[in-house]
Amino acid sequence: MAHANTQSNDAHGDHPLVGHLVPMWLLMLIGTTLLVLTVITVAVRYIDVGEFNMVIALGVAVVKATLVALFFMHLRWDRPFNLLTFVASMAFVILMMAFCLMDTAQYRPLQFTGNPPEVESTLQANAPGAPVARFKPYTP
Amino acid sequence: MSTIPNTHGSAHDDHGHHGHGDHAKYPFLQHHFETPAHQFDSAKLGMWLFLATEVLFFGGLFVAYAVLRTRFPEVFSYASHYLNTLMGGVNTCVLILSSLTMAMAVRFAQTNKKNAMLICLVLTFMGAVGFMVIKYFEYTHKIHEHLVWGKTFYVPPHTEEGEAEKLVLSTAPPPPPATLTVANPAAPAVPTLAATPPVEASAIKPASAAPAGLATAREMAKAEHLPVASDDPAMAHPTLHLADPKMPANTHLFFAIYYCMTGLHGIHVLAGMVMLAWLIWRGARGDFSSNYFTPVDVGGLYWHIVDLVWIFLFPLFYLIH
Numbered sequence: 001m002a003h004a005n006t007q008s009n010d011a012h013g014d015h016p017l018v019g020h021l022v023p024m025w026l027l028m029l030i031g032t033t034l035l036v037l038t039v040i041t042v043a044v045r046y047i048d049v050g051e052f053n054m055v056i057a058l059g060v061a062v063v064k065a066t067l068v069a070l071f072f073m074h075l076r077w078d079r080p081f082n083l084l085t086f087v088a089s090m091a092f093v094i095l096m097m098a099f100c101l102m103d104t105a106q107y108r109p110l111q112f113t114g115n116p117p118e119v120e121s122t123l124q125a126n127a128p129g130a131p132v133a134r135f136k137p138y139t140p
Numbered sequence: 141m142s143t144i145p146n147t148h149g150s151a152h153d154d155h156g157h158h159g160h161g162d163h164a165k166y167p168f169l170q171h172h173f174e175t176p177a178h179q180f181d182s183a184k185l186g187m188w189l190f191l192a193t194e195v196l197f198f199g200g201l202f203v204a205y206a207v208l209r210t211r212f213p214e215v216f217s218y219a220s221h222y223l224n225t226l227m228g229g230v231n232t233c234v235l236i237l238s239s240l241t242m243a244m245a246v247r248f249a250q251t252n253k254k255n256a257m258l259i260c261l262v263l264t265f266m267g268a269v270g271f272m273v274i275k276y277f278e279y280t281h282k283i284h285e286h287l288v289w290g291k292t293f294y295v296p297p298h299t300e301e302g303e304a305e306k307l308v309l310s311t312a313p314p315p316p317p318a319t320l321t322v323a324n325p326a327a328p329a330v331p332t333l334a335a336t337p338p339v340e341a342s343a344i345k346p347a348s349a350a351p352a353g354l355a356t357a358r359e360m361a362k363a364e365h366l367p368v369a370s371d372d373p374a375m376a377h378p379t380l381h382l383a384d385p386k387m388p389a390n391t392h393l394f395f396a397i398y399y400c401m402t403g404l405h406g407i408h409v410l411a412g413m414v415m416l417a418w419l420i421w422r423g424a425r426g427d428f429s430s431n432y433f434t435p436v437d438v439g440g441l442y443w444h445i446v447d448l449v450w451i452f453l454f455p456l457f458y459l460i461h
Contacts, residue, residue: 015430016250016433017177017430021251022243024244024247027240027247028240031236031239034239035236038229038233041454042459044459048461053460057455057456057459058452058456060455061451061454061455064451065452068448069444072444073440073441074437078184079181082184082185085189085191085192086188086191088192089192089195090195092196093195093196093199093202096199096203097202097203100203101206101207104207104210115294116294118294119294122294122296122382127383127385130385130387
């Protein structure tokens with residue numbers, strides 16, 4: 001395995017003793033791409049594509065995060081075990097999120113609709129027509 | 141670790157000869173590591189394990205966000221408009237640029253360019269400062285507007301001391317005193333109902349008093365060139381959330397999770413500033429070279445993960461259509 005980390009010869013001039021040297025043009029390219037993607041994701045906010053707004057926003061975020069991890073964080077050239085550590089932590093977050101979201105479907109419906117009773121008078125004074133609390137007893 | 145060739149003969153030859161081999165050659169090499177590569181890889185693995193715990197740390201809050209958002213989708217699409225997309229977008233760019241300068245600092249450390257490395261580290265530090273300054277303006281604005289978590293969200297903002305009690309009508313239970321002290325007397329008085337004479341507010345029944353009072357307040361705000369509620373329904377009453385009948389119930393939950401997540405991220409930025417200051421100090425002392433740059437490298441990893449978390453926070457809070 002010709003791994004950059006394993007070639008631990010002496011540091012001659014521009015070559016570090018360990019690790020991987022990322023070319024400057026690549027760093028600049030990744031930085032520019034990240035800025036362009038930021039502009040794109042802000043622009044998409046003002047276009048209504050329904051459900052896809054969130055898909056696009058999160059998709060762009062995932063692409064940006066991947067670029068940062070692979071190039072800025074050197075994972076592209078790093079030992080695979082570091083990548084595994086990182087991906088595994090993400091996988092467990094996704095696992096936790098999936099189970100928690102499955103559980104939300106089992107919640108009881110809210111017994112109160114509208115704003116809480118404590119704030120009713122303030123809302124009545126400032127925003128007539130704002131939803132105020134209604135109690136809906138839960139019947140299974 | 142047979143894949144790591146020794147730089148100075150075989151590792152076995154060095155046994156029992158302290159001060160020989162790599163350890164004599166590399167002063168930074170700790171005695172419990174055989175080679176610089178061994179030390180470097182161990183440090184990086186340790187950092188990645190720490191970053192994994194960071195991902196799980198933030199992950200819990202991302203799960204809370206997902207549960208709240210599926211439960212109250214209307215709250216999120218409504219309250220997102222109270223966040224300043226421009227400030228959030230500028231902050232995203234600031235963090236990306238500081239990530240870039242951090243990656244460049246690692247490269248300059250690897251290539252023995254001490255001054256360029258120090259410049260990049262200082263630029264990264266300045267990015268962190270810029271991020272926190274923008275965050276400070278965002279937070280203070282929201283706190284003045286009472287765009288916060290909990291009961292204070294439902295207390296009208298910008299009321300003078302004493303006047304707030306008149307505002308909440310006579311039939312209403314008095315607001316908690318703790319929240320009254322939050323109202324800032326120095327803040328520009330965006331007229332809410334507090335601007336109307338207290339006699340009116342207390343003499344007339346709430347439902348009939350409110351529309352007239354609200355109209356007066358808006359006219360006065362316009363006359364004084366204060367921010368008034370926009371006519372754009374999507375941006376309904378950006379400064380007067382309590383005056384908006386379209387505000388969904390439980391809107392304060394959005395701000396609760398907003399402060400939790402951006403606050404925890406902000407604490408990480410502050411920690412990153414301490415880390416960067418330490419790197420600058422050691423770098424100026426001349427500790428780093430192409431032989432030894434591990435602190436810059438793993439410090440950079442931490443800084444990149446702070447950027448990475450923000451990359452997700454930005455669309456999740458600021459960019460909800």
